[in-house]
Amino acid sequence: MRELRFEIPGLELAGLSWGEPDAPPLVMIHGWLDNAASFSLLAPRLAERFHVIALDLPGHGHSQHLPPGAVYQHVDYVRAILAAADALALPRFHLLGHSLGAGVATMLAVAAPERVRGLALIEGLGPLGDDGSRTLERFREAMAIASSGNRPLRKFTDIDEAARARAIASGLDATLARPIVERGLREVIGGHSWRSDPRLSKTTAIRLAETQVMALLLGLAAPTTLLLARPHAPYLEPEAMQIRIDCVDDIRVTHMDGGHHLHLEHPQAVADWVLAAF
Numbered sequence: 001m002r003e004l005r006f007e008i009p010g011l012e013l014a015g016l017s018w019g020e021p022d023a024p025p026l027v028m029i030h031g032w033l034d035n036a037a038s039f040s041l042l043a044p045r046l047a048e049r050f051h052v053i054a055l056d057l058p059g060h061g062h063s064q065h066l067p068p069g070a071v072y073q074h075v076d077y078v079r080a081i082l083a084a085a086d087a088l089a090l091p092r093f094h095l096l097g098h099s100l101g102a103g104v105a106t107m108l109a110v111a112a113p114e115r116v117r118g119l120a121l122i123e124g125l126g127p128l129g130d131d132g133s134r135t136l137e138r139f140r141e142a143m144a145i146a147s148s149g150n151r152p153l154r155k156f157t158d159i160d161e162a163a164r165a166r167a168i169a170s171g172l173d174a175t176l177a178r179p180i181v182e183r184g185l186r187e188v189i190g191g192h193s194w195r196s197d198p199r200l201s202k203t204t205a206i207r208l209a210e211t212q213v214m215a216l217l218l219g220l221a222a223p224t225t226l227l228l229a230r231p232h233a234p235y236l237e238p239e240a241m242q243i244r245i246d247c248v249d250d251i252r253v254t255h256m257d258g259g260h261h262l263h264l265e266h267p268q269a270v271a272d273w274v275l276a277a278f
Contacts, residue, residue: 035061
């Protein structure tokens with residue numbers, strides 16, 4: 001495992017890599033409030049075939065936070081990952097995303113089909129959409145929160161305490177969460193606090209309408225494979241997901257027993273799924 005740190009226009013990004021640099025590149029994008037270490041169990045199982053590059057999204061892990069006044073949005077994550085691929089000299093690559101990262105990966109494959117050789121998605125196909133029922137409420141809430149400033153970051157006495165807190169919040173076993181937690185903490189006086197940008201936890205003011213997400217998915221040309229947990233997450237209702245799946249011409253769907261972080265719970269099974277797809 002190697003640390004990555006490089007510049008894109010206006011921002012410094014970080015990540016982790018595994019495998020030989022001359023192997024076919026596989027770029028990985030983590031979920032919300034995770035970081036590149038989310039793939040610490042999966043990536044080594046793929047490193048014999050691929051040069052695996054797991055990036056810390058802006059505001060996550062060791063990547064730089066956006067400047068004051070900026071907002072974290074899917075479209076800007078897409079721009080950042082494309083700029084990262086340029087900085088790392090990756091004209092074409094395989095792409096894997098988990099959760100938020102699956103939404104970003106989907107949009108990237110739609111935006112730059114000539115760059116993506118194949119697309120693997122874990123627990124997500126496109127970004128979270130909006131059916132319109134809470135648009136006004138969410139918008140007002142986000143505007144009110146934006147003017148209230150950031151709450152003080154929680155402080156932990158040690159990494160174990162932080163891992164337990166993450167386990168309670170996410171349902172992921174504390175042992176499995178530990179790599180993400182270790183990369184996601186920074187030392188402060190009296191202990192540790194989260195390294196990620198506090199603005200990531202604020203309400204998103206505007207989401208794409210579900211019809212817009214479907215329009216984007218109709219333009220997804222990369223061979224796509226989707227892995228979904230069983231039982232499903234509350235925000236991945238099977239009926240709504242099937243409508244999205246039906247928008248994609250070249251897609252294979254697999255279900256696996258487990259939780260939202262299947263790649264941490266079942267790294268070998270997920271590695272086999274990736275290798276079969278690519």
